[in-house]
Structure formats: C-alpha cells, structure tokens
C-alpha cells in the first residue's frame with residue numbers, strides 16, 4: 001500500500017495496556033497509527049514498537065477530556081499522517097468507591113475521561129471520516145456496563161458509551177462510517193493490577209480467582225481485544241455497526 005492510500009488510525013490511551021496492543025495491531029494491519037496519551041513522552045514504547053516492525057506512527061500528548069487539547073491533537077495527526085479515518089476511544093481511568101464514599105471528583109473524572117473524552121474525540125475525528133466517506137469508530141465499553149460493585153461512575157460511563165455508539169452508528173452510517181463498542185471482561189493490564197492492589201490481593205491470585213469464573217477458564221490479554229478491534233476497523237466490517245461485542249471469555253447477561 002502506498003503512503004498516499006494508507007489509512008490513518010488514532011488510538012487514545014495507547015501508551016500501554018489494551019491501547020498499546022490495539023495500536024500495534026492496527027499498524028501490523030497496514031494503517032499509520034497516531035498514539036495518543038496524556039503525556040507525549042509516554043507514547044515512545046508503542047511508537048518504537050510500530051516503527052521497529054516497519055510501520056508508521058506518530059505520538060501526541062492530549063487529555064481526551066479537554067476540548068482544546070483534543071482539537072489540537074486531531075489537527076496534528078491530520079497534518080502529520082493524513083486524515084484519521086479509524087478512531088479507537090480507549091483512554092480510561094478508574095476511581096472505584098462504594099456510592100456512599102464516592103466523591104464528586106471520582107464521578108466527574110471517570111465520566112470526563114471515558115464519556116466526554118469519547119465524545120470530544122469522535123466529534124473532532126468524524127469530519128475527516130465524512131470527507132473520506134469512510135470511517136470506523138470503536139469505543140471501549142466494559143462488562144462493568146452491566147453493573148459492578150464499587151463502580152457506579154465507571155459502569156455509568158461504560159453503559160453510556162453503548163448508547164453513544166449506537167447513536168453514532170445511526171447518524172454517521174450514511175457517510176460510510178460505522179461505530180461499534182468492544183466490552184472487555186477481565187484483561188491483564190495495569191488497570192486490573194491496580195484493582196487487585198485496591199482489594200488487597202496479589203495480582204496472580206486475583207487473576208486465578210477471576211479465571212475460575214470465566215467459561216474459557218483464563219483471563220483475557222490485550223491482544224484478545226486488539227484482534228476484535230482489527231476486525232471492526234477493517235474494510236470488510238462495513239455492515240457491522242451499532243454493535244456491542246463482549247470479549248469476556250463467555251456470555252454475560
């Protein structure tokens with residue numbers, strides 16, 4: 001594929017964890033990838049992995065909940081790599097607490113990064129997708145969208161993302177743009193490591209306990225999510241839109 005024809009993807013929160021795996025996978029699929037995270041300097045490992053494998057990558061620092069930073073980052077990506085036509089809204093934070101202890105800041109931070117962040121990024125990127133008559137928006141929801149103790153803020157944001165995704169699918173479909181959500185179950189990353197620490201368990205024990213509750217009897221890895229993102233971003237997935245794909249080693253109800 002020539003540089004001219006190469007599609008451009010943005011992955012937020014791609015310095016580590018699921019975002020880094022998705023960024024590497026999309027690059028391996030032939031896309032140029034903009035790696036966005038809070039600090040540009042933290043994106044180096046992902047960018048280096050992509051370029052070392054022969055791909056094209058660009059790092060940008062932005063807080064996805066900040067409108068001006070989002071606009072500047074998307075403009076920089078368009079100038080540096082070309083118009084972004086794939087967007088993976090992956091950046092995320094946890095501020096877990098039982099409802100009676102949850103602070104205003106716990107609520108606002110989580111809703112701000114996951115829900116407002118996905119809104120701001122999607123609004124900034126969609127104009128490029130509409131102009132190209134092709135787009136793929138992939139939002140990271142979670143099995144916690146179905147409810148999870150200690151996560152009133154996070155489950156509200158992740159459930160909200162599902163409605164947001166379906167609405168984008170309805171509004172943007174006529175322009176060749178699809179929108180889908182991936183809802184992971186337990187994936188081994190710094191985020192689940194932090195949850196283990198919060199409940200006072202060794203991460204290995206935490207993973208083993210989780211695996212016993214998962215039908216395929218293992219916990220997930222970032223590449224399990226990257227594989228699904230690769231499909232949803234592909235040309236061939238153009239008739240799949242407004243869907244929530246649970247990637248959790250079994251069904252959830």
Ligand code: NAP
Nearest residue numbers: 013017018038063064090091092142184186187189190191
């Ligand atoms: P992670 O390892 O904690 O990585 C999240 C990344 O997002 C970090 O690099 C973080 O940067 C970045 N980030 C946080 N706030 C940001 C902001 N305002 N602007 C830009 N970047 C920001 O998390 P993960 O486990 O890979 O999770 C990725 C996504 O999958 C999240 O949306 C998460 O909710 C979702 N998910 C994860 C799981 C799981 O089991 N791991 C399950 C379901 C859903 P810093 O390092 O600077 O904070």
